[in-house]
Amino acid sequence: MKPFGDLAGTVPVTIGAMESSNAAPPGTTRREATRQRLYEAAVTLIAEQGFSATTVDEIAERAGVAKGTVYYNFASKSVLFEELLRHGVGLLTASLREAAEHTEGRGGSRVDALDAMIRAGLVFIDRYPAFTQLYVAELWRTNRAWQSTLMVVRQQVVAVVENVLRAGVEGGEFSEEIDVQLTAAALVGMVLVAALDWKSFQPERSLDDVHAALSRLLQGRVSGRP
Amino acid sequence: MKPFGDLAGTVPVTIGAMESSNAAPPGTTRREATRQRLYEAAVTLIAEQGFSATTVDEIAERAGVAKGTVYYNFASKSVLFEELLRHGVGLLTASLREAAEHTEGRGGSRVDALDAMIRAGLVFIDRYPAFTQLYVAELWRTNRAWQSTLMVVRQQVVAVVENVLRAGVEGGEFSEEIDVQLTAAALVGMVLVAALDWKSFQPERSLDDVHAALSRLLQGRVSGRP
DNA sequence: GCTTTTGCACTGACTAGTCAGTGCAAAAAG
């Protein structure tokens, strides 16, 4: 089994960070660069092993910093993890929202918006598989310290889908019979699980292939002719 | 957040166990009864906290046995967990297969079989929510001792759905364009995630409600009239 | 009958090790 990729690829990713001007460290203070490296180290380790089985020493070593630096930047291991969750989910929801808005107002139907969000979800998972893995694994845990963070973070993702569904119902495009909350959860699950399977067991498949399969399912084109 | 239910409800559940005849200990040796209680204790704790965060002492305490008994019955904590996984997945796949076969040969189409499997999945999750939670959380972990068990166990579940899809394609009921593997994974994900959401956030909803919502999605009746 | 032995299931104190988090002086960066 191959390890999943990093939270961030080669492209520097910062969300909600103020912009700057210079060259060498583009838009990041030294401190923020260190935090980013800790996120990247933590995300793969926790995705592979789980939160409890991952040690702070491992995270520090993979990030190439001293253990003390972890505690200089984050109050605790849990806090590091919570901020990582918020960070990643921020990226995901922004990307989903953007996809939905992009089809909107320019002739796109709501189904097109859903389809665009499926693709955006797949693109995200393709880039940040480790984060996705970790998200799924931790999302339904109960009795944990970061319980409230999980609730917020789950709601953020599902809400984006719910909004499109609700708008579709109001605009008459979707049946009023649909259960917005359950349908949104089911769609999110469909994409998450299919994508994790893709990455784990058929990584050679193209994103377009996977998108096509899910699109077909969304539009009920499983039975009957193409 | 309420804790999820036990692996076994009040109904005694044993799969692959030989049948007996007498009254007081119905078909179970003392040893097997102990193992069953350890499964039940372990499944809720691990679902809530994860494998690494759950201690053997906790499991023993909840099962009402001494720590040594855990090691008398299982070689290690990991082995206990692996056998728990196999046990639970055995129950699930048996139930899915039965649902599919039940619609078969008696006029039911393949879509009916899929629909019946969705319902069987929901019934299972309704009865064993903790197991489901744990299954989802651990399924895509890499670099762990029980990696191979996870692969087997995942394949068992997805294969049941794949078989129905393949039969549908061969029988001309489903388009040849569909990707059996991806579609099966997506369907499984749809049910798992929607059901976990149901149990976590809207436990008052009836199983029929949830089933109706997923059925609608399966048959592409989201857009358009009811 | 009664004692003694056997084997199974279980017990819980104990060991050896792990890990989150601390403290601090000195170096590097800016």
Add this chain to the structure above:
DNA sequence: CTTTTTGCACTGACTAGTCAGTGCAAAAGC
């Protein structure tokens, strides 16, 4: 000069796994 990072020794709580011993019922011996 201030902020950030380093290196490293240390602690105390916690944990997987062990092991000598207990309880008990059924068999064996007498």
